Amino acid sequence: MAFKKTKTLRQLQYQVKKLELPDIISIPMNYDLVIVPKPRRALNEKDKFKLDQYLMNGGRLLWLIDKVNANMDSLRNGGFQFTRANRLNLRDQLFTYGARINEDLVMDLQCNKIPLVTGQRGNQPQTQMFPWYYFPVVTTHNNHPINRNISPVSLKFANTIDTVGAPDIEKTVLLKSSQNSKAVKAPTRLHFSMLKSKPDPRQFPNSGLPLGVLLEGRFESVFKDRLTYSTRQMIDTLENASYRDSSKPTKQIVIGDGDIIRNEMRGQSEPFPLGYYRYTQQTFGNKDFLLNAIEYLIHGSGLIKARNKNVKLRLLDRTQAEKEKRKWQIMNLSIPIGFVIIFGFIYSYIRKRRYTVS
Numbered sequence: 001m002a003f004k005k006t007k008t009l010r011q012l013q014y015q016v017k018k019l020e021l022p023d024i025i026s027i028p029m030n031y032d033l034v035i036v037p038k039p040r041r042a043l044n045e046k047d048k049f050k051l052d053q054y055l056m057n058g059g060r061l062l063w064l065i066d067k068v069n070a071n072m073d074s075l076r077n078g079g080f081q082f083t084r085a086n087r088l089n090l091r092d093q094l095f096t097y098g099a100r101i102n103e104d105l106v107m108d109l110q111c112n113k114i115p116l117v118t119g120q121r122g123n124q125p126q127t128q129m130f131p132w133y134y135f136p137v138v139t140t141h142n143n144h145p146i147n148r149n150i151s152p153v154s155l156k157f158a159n160t161i162d163t164v165g166a167p168d169i170e171k172t173v174l175l176k177s178s179q180n181s182k183a184v185k186a187p188t189r190l191h192f193s194m195l196k197s198k199p200d201p202r203q204f205p206n207s208g209l210p211l212g213v214l215l216e217g218r219f220e221s222v223f224k225d226r227l228t229y230s231t232r233q234m235i236d237t238l239e240n241a242s243y244r245d246s247s248k249p250t251k252q253i254v255i256g257d258g259d260i261i262r263n264e265m266r267g268q269s270e271p272f273p274l275g276y277y278r279y280t281q282q283t284f285g286n287k288d289f290l291l292n293a294i295e296y297l298i299h300g301s302g303l304i305k306a307r308n309k310n311v312k313l314r315l316l317d318r319t320q321a322e323k324e325k326r327k328w329q330i331m332n333l334s335i336p337i338g339f340v341i342i343f344g345f346i347y348s349y350i351r352k353r354r355y356t357v358s
Contacts, residue, residue, distance in 0.1 A: 008274075008287065009294070021047040025237045027054040032298045035062045038258025042089040049223060049231050052093065056221050056244035060251055060297040065090065066258040067101045068186045070134070070157040072114075080191040096222040098166030098215050099254045103186045106158045106211065108136035109204050110178035115279055116192060129279065130195040133204075137284065138175050138211060145301040146214065146253075146292040147174050151285035154277055159256035161210045168217050174293075175212030175255065180204040214296075216251040253293050260286055 009016050019027065019034065021043070027034060027050050034054060043051075055061055070083045085103040094100060112135040115127040136155050140147030153175060160183045163171040182204050223231055224245040235243040263271035264278045272278060275286035 008291065012291075014294075021050055024050070026050050026234075026241065027059065029054070029057055029059065029241050031059065033060045033062060033294060035064065035261075035294075037064045037261055038066055039088055039090075040086075042087050044089070045228065045231060046234060048089070048093055049234055052222050053238060053241060053243065055097075055219060055250060055252065056247040057241040058248040058250050061253075062293060062297060063090075063094070063252065063254045064258045064261055065101050065159070065254070065256060066157065067103050067159040067256065068105055068157065070105060070190060075190055075192070080189055083186045083188050083190060085186050093222040094254060095164060096166070097219050097252065097254075098163060098169040098171055099213050100162040100164050101254065101256050102160045102162065102183065104160055104183040105134055105186065105188065106136055106155075106160060106177055106209055107133040107182050107184055107204065108138075108177050109133065109180040109199060109201065110137050110139075111135050112137055112154060112277055113280060116195070130192075131199075132195075133199070134190070136177055136181065136211075138177060140175065140285075140289070144172050144174060144214065146296050147289060150288040150292070151275075151283070153260070153286055153289050154275065154284035155211065155257045156259040156262075157257070158211050161213050161254060161256050163210070163213055166215075166217075166220070169219065170216045172214040172216075173208075173210045173212070174214055174253070175210070175289075177206065177209040177211060179207045181209055182206045183209060211257065212253065212255040214251065214253050216249075218249055219247040219252075221245040221247070251297055253297065261290060 017031075019031075031054075034051070036051070051061065065088070067086055067088070068083050069086050070081065075081045083105065091100065109131070111131050111133050113129040114132040114135070116130055117125045118128045119126045134157050136158055137152045138155060139152045140150060142148045155175075163173075180201050183206065221244065227235075261274070263274050264276055265271055266278070273283065273287065274290070275284040275288075276282070277284065
C-alpha cells in the first residue's frame with residue numbers, strides 16, 4: 001500500500017511499503033500486515049497464491065473490496081449509470097476463509113447528502129443538497145475494541161457481506177447498515193431522478209446488513225487439494241516460509257467498500273483528512289476505525305484499549321425523527337407554556353392570600 005493517507009501510519013512509527021503482487025515472488029513474512037485496497041483487475045492464481053500462503057504462515061490481511069463498479073463521475077456526466085459486478089476472481093478465496101462479498105449495493109436512509117443543480121438564477125446554477133442513499137453512514141455497535149467509541153463511518157457504494165462456511169473461524173460483524181436499508185442486486189440502473197420524491201421507509205425494510213467483518217482463527221487454504229502445476233512450481237519460490245494448507249492462528253478483516261480508505265480531495269492534489277466529507281463539512285470515523293483495525297490485526301486489543309475513551313456517540317435516526325416530529329414540536333411548545341401558566345396561577349394565588357385584608 002502506498003498513498004498520501006499513509007502519513008498517519010508513518011507518524012505512528014509504522015513502516016509502509018507498496019507491494020505489486022505481479023512483481024514479487026512471494027510476500028515476505030516480516031510484513032506484519034498486507035492491505036488489499038480496492039483491486040480493479042482480476043487476480044490471477046499466482047497472485048492469489050501469494051496472498052493465501054502469506055495468510056497460512058501467520059500473516060494478516062485487510063481486504064477493502066468493491067464488488068460492484070459504480071462511481072459518481074460517470075453518474076454526473078450521464079445522469080445515470082448501469083452498474084456491473086467487478087470480476088476480481090476472489091469469490092472462492094474469501095468464501096474459503098469464511099466471507100462472501102455480494103454483488104449488490106446498499107441503500108440506506110441514514111446517508112450522506114450530495115449537491116445537485118436544481119435550476120438557474122441568471123447565469124448561476126442553483127444547487128440543493130439531497131440525501132444519496134448509496135452513501136450510507138453506518139454506526140458501530142461497540143461490540144469489539146475496533147469499533148468501540150468511534151464516530152459513525154462514511155461509506156460509498158458499499159456491498160453486503162455474508163459470513164459463510166469455515167465453522168472454526170470466529171466471525172465478528174464490525175460495520176452494519178441502519179434500521180432502514182436494503183441491498184440492490186447488480187446490474188442495476190443508478191439515476192438522480194429517484195431523489196425527486198420523498199422516500200417511503202417501508203421500501204427500506206432491512207436492518208443491520210453486514211458491511212465489514214473480522215475473521216479470526218485457523219484458516220484453510222483455498223489451494224488445498226487443488227494445486228496446479230504452476231502453483232506447485234511456486235512452492236519452491238516461497239521465501240522464509242513453507243507451503244501450508246491450513247494456517248497458523250491469525251486474523252483478517254473484510255470490508256465491502258474500497259473507498260472507506262479514500263480521502264476527499266481539495267482541488268487536484270491536496271487531500272482532506274480521512275473521513276472528512278466536504279459537502280457537509282463533517283468528519284466521520286473512518287480514520288479511527290481503520291487505525292483501530294490495523295492496530296488490532298498487528299498488536300491485538302492492547303493499544304486500542306489504551307487509546308479508547310469512554311464516550312458514547314449517537315447518530316440521529318432521521319426516519320424516527322421524521323415520524324415523531326409533530327409530537328416533539330407539540331411537546332416543546334406546550335410544556336413550557338403550561339409551566340408558565342401553572343406558575344402564574346400559583347403566584348397569583350399566593351399573592352392574593354398574602355395581601356387580602358380579613
